[in-house]
Amino acid sequence: MEETDLKEIVANIFYLIEQRDEPKLKNILVDMHPADIADVLERLDEESRNWLFSLLNPDDASDVVVELEDVPREDLIEDLDTERISEIVDEMDSDDAADVVSELPDEVAEKVLKSIDDQDREEVEELLRHEEDTAGGIMALEFIAVNENATVDEAIRQIRQKAEEVEEVYNVYAVDDKDLLVGVVPLKKLILSSPSLQVRDIMNRDVVSVSTDMDQEKVASIVRKYDLVSIPVVDAQGRLVGRITVDDIVDVLHDEAAEDLHIMAGITEEEMPQETSTLKISRLRLPWLIVAFIGELVSAYVLSQFEASLHEIVAVAFFIPIIMAMGGNSGIQTTTVVVRGLAAAPESFSIGLKSLKRELKVASFNGAIISILIFVVVASWLHLPSLGLVIAIAMMVVILNAALVGATIPFLLKKLNYDPAVATGPFITTSNDVLGLLIYLSLATAYMHWL
Amino acid sequence: MEETDLKEIVANIFYLIEQRDEPKLKNILVDMHPADIADVLERLDEESRNWLFSLLNPDDASDVVVELEDVPREDLIEDLDTERISEIVDEMDSDDAADVVSELPDEVAEKVLKSIDDQDREEVEELLRHEEDTAGGIMALEFIAVNENATVDEAIRQIRQKAEEVEEVYNVYAVDDKDLLVGVVPLKKLILSSPSLQVRDIMNRDVVSVSTDMDQEKVASIVRKYDLVSIPVVDAQGRLVGRITVDDIVDVLHDEAAEDLHIMAGITEEEMPQETSTLKISRLRLPWLIVAFIGELVSAYVLSQFEASLHEIVAVAFFIPIIMAMGGNSGIQTTTVVVRGLAAAPESFSIGLKSLKRELKVASFNGAIISILIFVVVASWLHLPSLGLVIAIAMMVVILNAALVGATIPFLLKKLNYDPAVATGPFITTSNDVLGLLIYLSLATAYMHWL
Numbered sequence: 001m002e003e004t005d006l007k008e009i010v011a012n013i014f015y016l017i018e019q020r021d022e023p024k025l026k027n028i029l030v031d032m033h034p035a036d037i038a039d040v041l042e043r044l045d046e047e048s049r050n051w052l053f054s055l056l057n058p059d060d061a062s063d064v065v066v067e068l069e070d071v072p073r074e075d076l077i078e079d080l081d082t083e084r085i086s087e088i089v090d091e092m093d094s095d096d097a098a099d100v101v102s103e104l105p106d107e108v109a110e111k112v113l114k115s116i117d118d119q120d121r122e123e124v125e126e127l128l129r130h131e132e133d134t135a136g137g138i139m140a141l142e143f144i145a146v147n148e149n150a151t152v153d154e155a156i157r158q159i160r161q162k163a164e165e166v167e168e169v170y171n172v173y174a175v176d177d178k179d180l181l182v183g184v185v186p187l188k189k190l191i192l193s194s195p196s197l198q199v200r201d202i203m204n205r206d207v208v209s210v211s212t213d214m215d216q217e218k219v220a221s222i223v224r225k226y227d228l229v230s231i232p233v234v235d236a237q238g239r240l241v242g243r244i245t246v247d248d249i250v251d252v253l254h255d256e257a258a259e260d261l262h263i264m265a266g267i268t269e270e271e272m273p274q275e276t277s278t279l280k281i282s283r284l285r286l287p288w289l290i291v292a293f294i295g296e297l298v299s300a301y302v303l304s305q306f307e308a309s310l311h312e313i314v315a316v317a318f319f320i321p322i323i324m325a326m327g328g329n330s331g332i333q334t335t336t337v338v339v340r341g342l343a344a345a346p347e348s349f350s351i352g353l354k355s356l357k358r359e360l361k362v363a364s365f366n367g368a369i370i371s372i373l374i375f376v377v378v379a380s381w382l383h384l385p386s387l388g389l390v391i392a393i394a395m396m397v398v399i400l401n402a403a404l405v406g407a408t409i410p411f412l413l414k415k416l417n418y419d420p421a422v423a424t425g426p427f428i429t430t431s432n433d434v435l436g437l438l439i440y441l442s443l444a445t446a447y448m449h450w451l
Numbered sequence: 452m453e454e455t456d457l458k459e460i461v462a463n464i465f466y467l468i469e470q471r472d473e474p475k476l477k478n479i480l481v482d483m484h485p486a487d488i489a490d491v492l493e494r495l496d497e498e499s500r501n502w503l504f505s506l507l508n509p510d511d512a513s514d515v516v517v518e519l520e521d522v523p524r525e526d527l528i529e530d531l532d533t534e535r536i537s538e539i540v541d542e543m544d545s546d547d548a549a550d551v552v553s554e555l556p557d558e559v560a561e562k563v564l565k566s567i568d569d570q571d572r573e574e575v576e577e578l579l580r581h582e583e584d585t586a587g588g589i590m591a592l593e594f595i596a597v598n599e600n601a602t603v604d605e606a607i608r609q610i611r612q613k614a615e616e617v618e619e620v621y622n623v624y625a626v627d628d629k630d631l632l633v634g635v636v637p638l639k640k641l642i643l644s645s646p647s648l649q650v651r652d653i654m655n656r657d658v659v660s661v662s663t664d665m666d667q668e669k670v671a672s673i674v675r676k677y678d679l680v681s682i683p684v685v686d687a688q689g690r691l692v693g694r695i696t697v698d699d700i701v702d703v704l705h706d707e708a709a710e711d712l713h714i715m716a717g718i719t720e721e722e723m724p725q726e727t728s729t730l731k732i733s734r735l736r737l738p739w740l741i742v743a744f745i746g747e748l749v750s751a752y753v754l755s756q757f758e759a760s761l762h763e764i765v766a767v768a769f770f771i772p773i774i775m776a777m778g779g780n781s782g783i784q785t786t787t788v789v790v791r792g793l794a795a796a797p798e799s800f801s802i803g804l805k806s807l808k809r810e811l812k813v814a815s816f817n818g819a820i821i822s823i824l825i826f827v828v829v830a831s832w833l834h835l836p837s838l839g840l841v842i843a844i845a846m847m848v849v850i851l852n853a854a855l856v857g858a859t860i861p862f863l864l865k866k867l868n869y870d871p872a873v874a875t876g877p878f879i880t881t882s883n884d885v886l887g888l889l890i891y892l893s894l895a896t897a898y899m900h901w902l
Contacts, residue, residue: 033657033659033677035676035677035678039676067676156642156643159639159642159643160643163639163643168637168639168680169638169639170621170638170680186619187620187621187638187639187642188610188614188619188620188638190642191607191610191638191641191642192607192610192611192614206484208484223701224698224701224702224705225486225490225518226484226486227486227698227701228698229619229621229680229697229698246680246697246701247675247678247679247680249701250674250675250678250697250700250701250704251675253701253704253705253708254675254704257704257708257711257712258791260708260712261708261711261712261715261787261791262787264712264715264716264787265715265783265784265786265787265788265875266780266783266784267784267787267788271788273788273789273791273792273806274792276809278809278812278813278816279816281809281813282813282816282817285781285784285813285817286817286820288780288784289777289780289781289784289817289821290824292776292777292780293773293776293777293821293824293825295776296772296773296776296777297773297828299772299773299776300769300770300772300773303768303769303771303772304766304769307765307766310761310765310768311762311765314758314761314762315755315758317754317761317768317771318751318754318755319751320754320768320771320772321747321750321751321754321771321775321884321888322744322747322748322750322751324772324775325743325744325746325747325750325877325880325881325884326740326743326744326747329717329739329740329743329877329880330736330740332716332717333716333717333718333736333739333740335716336712336713336715336716336718337716337718337722337724338724340709340712340724341724341725355724358727358729358732361729362729362732362733362736365729365730365733366733366736366737366740369737370740370744373741373744374744377748424716426776426780429776429780430776433772433776437772
C-alpha cells in the first residue's frame with residue numbers, strides 16, 4: 001500500500017477509534033493486508049493500539065503479530081492476557097509461535113504452552129531447544145518432503161495434503177529411507193515433469209543445506225550467495241528437520257544491519273524512529289554516553305598531567321581537536337573494514353595478521369600525507385617549524401596507533417566471544433582519544449624539555 | 452560450501468594455476484557452483500584470476516560474473532576483450548546483462564550491444580532507459596504472464612514454453628486484454644487447481660506491484676513488508692513490464708546496509724576487505740580524512756582566538772575532549788535515528804518538526820544528566836564549583852546544539868536531493884566539533900571576564 005494511502009487510512013482509523021465505532025473499523029480491517037494493519041498499529045498510542053488489536057479475530061491477530069517489528073510486538077504482547085496469547089499462538093506457524101513464546105515471561109509461556117494443541121506444543125518446545133540466533137532457532141517445521149522413490153504424482157498429492165499447513169511452497173525436498181536429505185525439486189520442475197516419473201530422477205542432488213547450530217548471519221550469507229528462496233535445515237546426522245524461507249532471511253539481514261548501525265552510533269539496541277518516550281530512548285542511548293564520559297574524564301586527567309607544558313606553549317592545545325579527530329576517524333575506518341571482513345570469514349591468526357599489515361600500510365600512507373599537511377600548516381601559520389615537526393610526528397604515531405588498535409581489538413573481541421562490531425562504537429573512539437592525547441602531549445613535552 | 456572446504460579448494464586451485472594445469476582445473480571447475488567459483492576468483496590476484504576465468508565457457512563464465520560482488524566484477528570485466536564480453540552478456544538474463552553493459556565504457560558498450568542477439572539488445576536497451584537504482588533498473592524482463600481468461604492448463608503450457616528463458620518461476624501473473632496486471636497465481640495454487648479452471652477464478656486480485664520509477668530501497672521495504680519472493684513491475688499505465696526476484700532484493704538490502712556503514716565510517720564507497728592495494732584503499736578513505744582535517748583546522752583557529760582565556764585558566768583546556776566527545780556522540784545518535792526514520796517514511800515538514808522535538812527532549816534529558824555529572828567532577832576534583840557550573844552549562848548547550856544540527860541536517864540534505872546518510876559521517880562530527888568548541892570557549896571566556 002502506498003504511504004499516502006496508508007496515512008489517510010490511519011487518519012480515518014484514528015477518528016473511528018475515538019468514536020469507538022467497532023462495526024466500521026472491523027469492515028476496514030477485514031480488507032487490509034496483515035502487514036498494513038501492523039503498520040497502523042505501530043503508529044498508534046498504546047491504548048488505541050490495544051483496543052484496535054482486540055477487534056481482530058485470532059486468525060487475523062496471529063497474522064498481524066507476525067508482521068510487527070520486534071519492539072512493538074513485545075510491547076503489544078505484554079499487554080495481552082494469557083488466553084488471548086494462546087488463541088493467537090495456536091494459529092501460527094511453528095517458527096513464529098516459538099518466537100512469541102520465547103519472549104514471554106516464564107510462567108506465562110508455560111501457561112500458553114499448556115493451553116495450545118498438543119502437536120503445536122511439541123513443535124514449539126522442539127524449536128525452543130535451539131539457540132535463538134541459529135538456523136534451528138529461525139527454522140519452521142512446516143515443509144514438504146517425500147521419499148526419493150516417490151513419484152511426481154505422489155509428491156503433488158503430498159503438497160495437496162499439507163496445503164493448509166504449509167502456506168508457501170517453492171521446493172519439495174527428497175529424503176532417503178533414513179530421512180537423510182538427498183535432493184531438492186523446484187515446483188516448476190514438478191509441474192513440467194511427467195506424473196509417473198520418480199522424484200530421484202528429476203531432483204537436483206547438489207542441494208545446499210545448513211545445520212541446526214549454524215549462526216543465522218552465516219545462514220543469511222549462504223542464502224544470499226546461492227540466491228535461494230528457502231533452505232533446508234539438517235541435524236548432525238544429515239536428517240531433514242526444518243526449513244528457513246527467504247522472508248526470514250530478509251529479516252535477519254535487516255536486523256543485523258540495523259544492529260551494526262546502532263552499535264556504531266552508540267545505541268544499545270534497535271530504537272524505532274516512532275518511539276516517543278524520552279525515558280525509553282534515553283535508556284538506549286545514555287549507557288554509551290556514560291562510557292564515553294568516563295573515558296574522556298581520563299582524557300581530562302591526562303591533559304591535567306601536562307598542565308605545565310600546556311601553560312608553556314598554549315599553541316599545543318590548539319591541535320588537540322585535530323589530533324583526536326584524525327586518530328578517531330582513521331581508527332573507525334580501519335575497524336569498520338576489519339569488522340566487515342570478520343563477518344564474512346572466520347577469524348584466524350593468519351587473516352588477522354594480514355589485515356593488520358594491510359591497515360598499517362594504509363595508515364602509513366594516509367598518515368604521511370596528513371602529517372605533511374599539518375607540518376605545512378603549523379610551520380607557515382604559527383611560524384613554528386620545529387613545533388610543526390613535533391605535531392607531524394605525533395600525528396603519524398597517533399594514526400598508526402589507531403590502525404593498530406582498530407585492527408586488533410575486533411579480533412580480540414571475537415576470540416573472547418563478544419560481537420566485534422562493538423569495536424566500531426564509542427568504546428574504541430574513546431580509548432583512541434586517551435591514547436592519542438597521551439602520545440601527542442608526551443612528544444610535545446619531550447620537545448619542550450629538549451628546547 | 453563450507454568455508455574450510457573452500458579454503459582447501461582455493462589452495463589446490465592456486466597450486467594448479469602455478470602449474471598451468473588446464474585439464475585438472477577444468478575438471479574441478481565443472482563440478483563447482485558458480486557462486487563458489489566467484490568466491491575463489493575474489494581471492495586470487497589479478498593475473499591468476501584472469502587466467503582461471505579464461506578457462507570457463509561463455510555459459511559458465513556468465514553465471515560466475517553474475518555472482519561476483521560489484522567491485523571485483525568491474526575489475527574483472529575491465530580486463531576482458533569486447534568479444535569475450537559479448538559472448539558472456541549474450542548468455543545472461545536481461546537484468547544482469549543490463550548491469551554489466553551499464554558499467555562498460557561507452558564505446559565498448561556500443562560494440563557489445565551491436566554484437567549480441569537482436570532481441571537481447573532491445574531488452575538491454577529497454578532496461579538501460581531506467582535509472583539504475585529504481586525498480587525499472589533492477590527488474591528483469593523474464594517472467595510468466597497469461598491472460599486472466601486462460602485456463603490453468605494453458606498457464607502450465609506457457610511455463611513449459613518459457614522454461615529455458617525464465618529459470619526461476621514462483622508465480623504466474625494474470626493480465627487483462629490491455630496487458631494491465633490484474634492478479635497473481637502462486638505455482639502451488641496452479642498445481643492444486645483443476646486444469647480446466649480459468650486463471651481469473653483462482654488468482655489473488657490483491658497483487659502487490661511497484662512502478663518502474665520507484666526507488667530500489669522502497670521496493671526492498673515493500674518486499675520485506677509483504678514477505679514476497681518476487682514482485683511484478685508495472686508502467687505508468689499499470690501494464691506489466693517486468694519482475695524483480697527476492698535474490699536481487701537481498702542484494703539491494705546488503706548493498707544499502709554496506710553503503711550506510713561505509714558512509715558512517717567516512718569511506719566514500721564500498722571497500723572489499725580483501726582489497727590489498729594501498730593506493731586504492733587510500734583513494735576511498737583519504738577524502739573524508741581531508742574533510743575532517745580542514746574542519747579541525749577551523750577548530751584550531753577557534754582555539755587560537757581564545758588563546759588568552761586558555762592561558763589564564765589552563766584547566767579550561769582539560770575539558771576540550773569531553774565537550775567534543777559528548778557533543779559528537781550524542782549528535783551521531785540523533786542523526787542515525789533520524790536518517791533511519793527518513794529512509795522508512797517520506798520527508799515532510801510535520802515529520803521533521805516531530806523528530807526535532809523528540810530529539811531536543813531526549814537531548815535535554817541526557818544533557819541534564821551529563822551536565823550534573825561534569826559539574827560534580829569539576830567541583831569536587833578541581834575545587835572550582837563556578838568553573839564547574841560554566842562547563843556544565845556549556846555541556847548542556849553543546850548537547851542541545853548537536854541534537855538540533857543532527858535532526859535538521861538530514862532533512863536539509865534530503866530536500867536538496869543528497870543522501871541523508873552523509874550526515875552520519877565525518878562531515879557532521881567535524882562541524883559539531885567546531886560549533887561545540889565555539890560555544891564552550893565563548894561561555895568560559897564570558898565567565899572569566901565576569902570574574
